[in-house]
Amino acid sequence: MLEAIKALIQSRDVCVLSTVSGGNPHCSLMSYVTDITCREFYMITLTGTKKYRNLEGNSAVCLLIDTREEDVDHRRRDIRALTVSGVFQKMDDPLEREKALQQLLERHPHLREFAESGEAMVFAVRAKAFQLLDGVSRSIFEEVD
Numbered sequence: 001m002l003e004a005i006k007a008l009i010q011s012r013d014v015c016v017l018s019t020v021s022g023g024n025p026h027c028s029l030m031s032y033v034t035d036i037t038c039r040e041f042y043m044i045t046l047t048g049t050k051k052y053r054n055l056e057g058n059s060a061v062c063l064l065i066d067t068r069e070e071d072v073d074h075r076r077r078d079i080r081a082l083t084v085s086g087v088f089q090k091m092d093d094p095l096e097r098e099k100a101l102q103q104l105l106e107r108h109p110h111l112r113e114f115a116e117s118g119e120a121m122v123f124a125v126r127a128k129a130f131q132l133l134d135g136v137s138r139s140i141f142e143e144v145d
Helices: 003-011 049-058 073-078 094-105 109-115
Strands: 016-023 024-031 040-046 061-065 080-091 120-134 139-142
Touching: 003 080, 003 120, 003 139, 024 040, 024 049, 040 049, 040 094, 040 109, 049 073, 094 109, 094 120, 109 120
Parallel strands: none
Antiparallel strands: 016 024, 016 061, 040 120, 061 080, 080 120, 120 139
């Protein structure tokens, strides 16, 4: 993986998750952590949400990670935006799920009460491709296996 892509993923902890159902897109602001390779993203959601129903009905997703908070005003032309195309995966292995949950709570302690609600579920997004837009015209595309 290109180092610039990995560095951007690791420097952030919030993304926009895009799902779709019946041809209708839906976006959600999500806290995330990743595995060491930055190819698997871990998040948590309530199972009764539109987002979760969309994930179950169509596993194809996109994530958007960007630098808009740091590149404001006159530096707006320097914003970097990473689109991650991937697939939703349930985490059936209880040990892997617990490990991901602990990573999430370590990075995002504000999620603890949410995670303990009884209706929250940790899930993964497995990256299939990355497109990094650096400024308004420089673009890098990378597929992963």
